Amino acid sequence: MRNRQVKLKQYPEGMPRPGDFELVTAQAPVPAEGHVLCRTRYLSLDPYMRSQIAGRHISGTIAPGDLMRGESVGEVVTSENPGFEPGQLVRGFGGWQEYFALPGDALSPVSSQLSHPSWALSLLGMTGLTAWAGMVWQANVKPGDRVLIPAVTGGVGSAAAQFCTLHGAEVVGTAGSDEKCLFAKKELGAEACINRKSGGLATQLDDAFPEGIDVYFDLVGGELLTLASERLALNARVVLAGLMSEYNQAERAAGPPPGFWIRARAIVYGLVVYDFEARREEFIQACLPHIAAGRLSQREDVAEGIEATSEAFCRLMRGENFGKAIVAM
Amino acid sequence: MRNRQVKLKQYPEGMPRPGDFELVTAQAPVPAEGHVLCRTRYLSLDPYMRSQIAGRHISGTIAPGDLMRGESVGEVVTSENPGFEPGQLVRGFGGWQEYFALPGDALSPVSSQLSHPSWALSLLGMTGLTAWAGMVWQANVKPGDRVLIPAVTGGVGSAAAQFCTLHGAEVVGTAGSDEKCLFAKKELGAEACINRKSGGLATQLDDAFPEGIDVYFDLVGGELLTLASERLALNARVVLAGLMSEYNQAERAAGPPPGFWIRARAIVYGLVVYDFEARREEFIQACLPHIAAGRLSQREDVAEGIEATSEAFCRLMRGENFGKAIVAM
Incomplete structure (x- = not known):
């Protein structure tokens, strides 16, 4: 064959x-x-x-x-x-x-x-489990949290946005086009979405988070990690789950100045989804009713x-x- | 007057x-x-x-x-x-x-x-409370942990070293002279101490932590934070409590590549001692018997x-x- x-x-x-x-x-x-x-x-x-x-x-x-x-x-x-x-x-x-x-x-x-x-392979797969482990198990998102999610229409991002809104948090995404941003707001429950190609990212983040970022789900590293770290609210949580910005580069880039995290009293979690394999079934069972009810989709x-x-x-x-x-x- | x-x-x-x-x-x-x-x-x-x-x-x-x-x-x-x-x-x-x-x-x-x-003002003061909050309340040091503490004969470092050994952890310090290193081993319970002026810091860290660093108490930022982050054991904890290396510089320095923390599944805590003021009495009461018994000194x-x-x-x-x-x- x-x-x-x-x-x-x-x-x-x-x-x-x-x-x-x-x-x-x-x-x-x-x-x-x-x-x-x-x-x-x-x-x-x-x-x-x-x-x-x-x-x-x-x-x-x-x-x-x-x-x-x-x-x-x-x-x-x-x-x-x-x-x-x-x-x-x-x-x-x-x-x-x-x-x-x-x-x-x-x-x-x-x-x-x-x-x-x-x-x-997505919502209930590796990307969904990554999102659940980061947002629910590590960052423990709760009502009132304002969460920044990059690449919000991508695999991990779209699951994370839905899981956060399901837990009562407010999501601001970033995406690479106005069309994706519209989708994030209409279909993923994001309150706002920044087109990262529209320029003035720092100012747009200031506008979207006047009181700081409570939870940042870092899927990209690089500039956005530094900009987000600079804008954390007190007792913020940062989940480090990917380095999209440097996958195509030969060298590892440095991270944000640690003083940003000290100032915010942030807790920063390194996330490797394989560690949560043993809890995958728990995650799937938590999601299936929401999928059946149309509250989660992919x-x-x-x-x-x-x-x-x-x-x-x-x-x-x-x-x-x-x-x-x-x-x- | x-x-x-x-x-x-x-x-x-x-x-x-x-x-x-x-x-x-x-x-x-x-x-x-x-x-x-x-x-x-x-x-x-x-x-x-x-x-x-x-x-x-x-x-x-x-x-x-x-x-x-x-x-x-x-x-x-x-x-x-x-x-x-x-x-x-x-x-x-x-x-x-x-x-x-x-x-x-x-x-x-x-x-x-x-x-x-x-x-x-020291062991039971701001420096001691910083050390206790970072090592006991945040990093939760426990028997078997191998802990790296920079400036180990300084205010925060010397308290941290003693608190860690009191909790059964093994301490490796760094200090600026052989005399200080000797003191760290003889008086603070450090198992080893690296004279940071003796060169080859990376190699010395490799030797001191063949299985990686379980807890790093960052009081300095800069190069040591990056070297330590590169050598973290799985499930390591990093407490960010100071940036001695850049207090005299005009610009904030970048931090370690975040990939080091992802790889180790590290949890990184920003520590500001003022947040723990309400628990100072609890800390003092925990220490007084150890001071009376000669197990803690300054x-x-x-x-x-x-x-x-x-x-x-x-x-x-x-x-x-x-x-x-x-x-x-």
Whole structure:
């Protein structure tokens, strides 16, 4: 059975281009005992993958010639594991390929209550869990908190905005276009949204947070982390969850002057979503009723087919996606 | 009654010099109703005062012509407040002068159980409370934690080292001379101490923390904050309590790359000791038995007389003090 895969061809210089990847054809794997062969239905594309390529990600590195890794929803084709049966939808780290085989303990069933199975990769997946862990478990957002969320229409940002408003907090987002800002206000519950390309970011933040920022969910690092840190309210919480601004740079950038955090008596949390894997089910169960009631949803930016994967990832890196980047196969 | 005072004469350029201050003679104040006139017995000199002069401290600024501020232990001379009587020792923000008058609610009695009344300005004072708040209340040090404490023979550092060992943690200090390092090991319970002038700080930290730093008490900012952040163990705690390295600089320096904190899943706390004023008595009561039993003590670097104050402060700024800087009068 033919299995098309995307491998890293060469290290990108700065912003990745489709030519940095290559589409190759292999044979679909034969599942060993205890393993399950799945056909990829949906593949999640995420900014952290750029960091794996740069050799700086906690989950390991990707070198030229390696299969690109990533989480996917697959449909069981053949199962050598009594816990899974053909036709069932499962979630696991299948990678950028049409078929994958994994041991049963590396797979989780996708809840049949979930109207959109691909949301197991977004709202209820890694991006949603990141948002929940950061905003609910770490920052403990509560009514009255004013929260700044960058890239608010992206995977983590859109989940975080909805989780914050669900907990009574007021959200100000940033996004890369007026269209995205409109979406953040109409669909994600954001009270305001700053188009980061419209200039005068510092002034716009001053206007949006006259009494300071109570919670900042840092997904980007760089300038916005410093501007936000300078504007924290007393007893602010900052969750450091990503460094989008430097994924395409060779060097780590310095952080904000620590005096900003002292002044605010801030508590700053480093967040690595893998640490919360054991609590994923608790998070999913907390969200399912809200999804059923229409209080939580997920906009996706869907590319079609394995051959569209590299370009879809490059679009994500350029910030051109609108919604969680997904490849449907 | 003659009251000699030290005022700021001019803004220092970089490192302060005695000529930046001037000794002036005024009349001792006459206490209003409810106020208490005290003769200064001990005055605390602290690095944060440089920050007040730079206009960057949370407690307010000092401009040329202003009396230098600071906490002192005074002996009541005359009291217009029924809560205080002549001869009693009290603590309050008396400033750099021989006599001060303050309302009763700005004064606290010095515990008569305290063998060394000047320790009310150090081990049981602002520096001790800073150390306790950071290490015990925020970082929650516990047996097995390996803790890095800079300026370990200074006011905050020496208290922090003792509080950490009291809680079963292992302390590695840094100090500016071999003599100070020896003191840290012999008298403060430090397991190791790095002479920061001996070069190769990064390598010495690697050697001292083969499994990473569990708790870092940042009193200095700058290079050490970045080196320590790079070497944090999983679930490390960082307490940001001072920026000694930049008190004499005009510009705020950037902080460590935030990726170091994400990787360690660190929790970083901004600490402002004033926030813990309400819990000072709880802290004092926790320490008094340990002081009585000889498990906690305080080395002081004592200058004599109001006329020695400016130079003693400049010595502190140059890192030449050995122990908590105090002026006895």
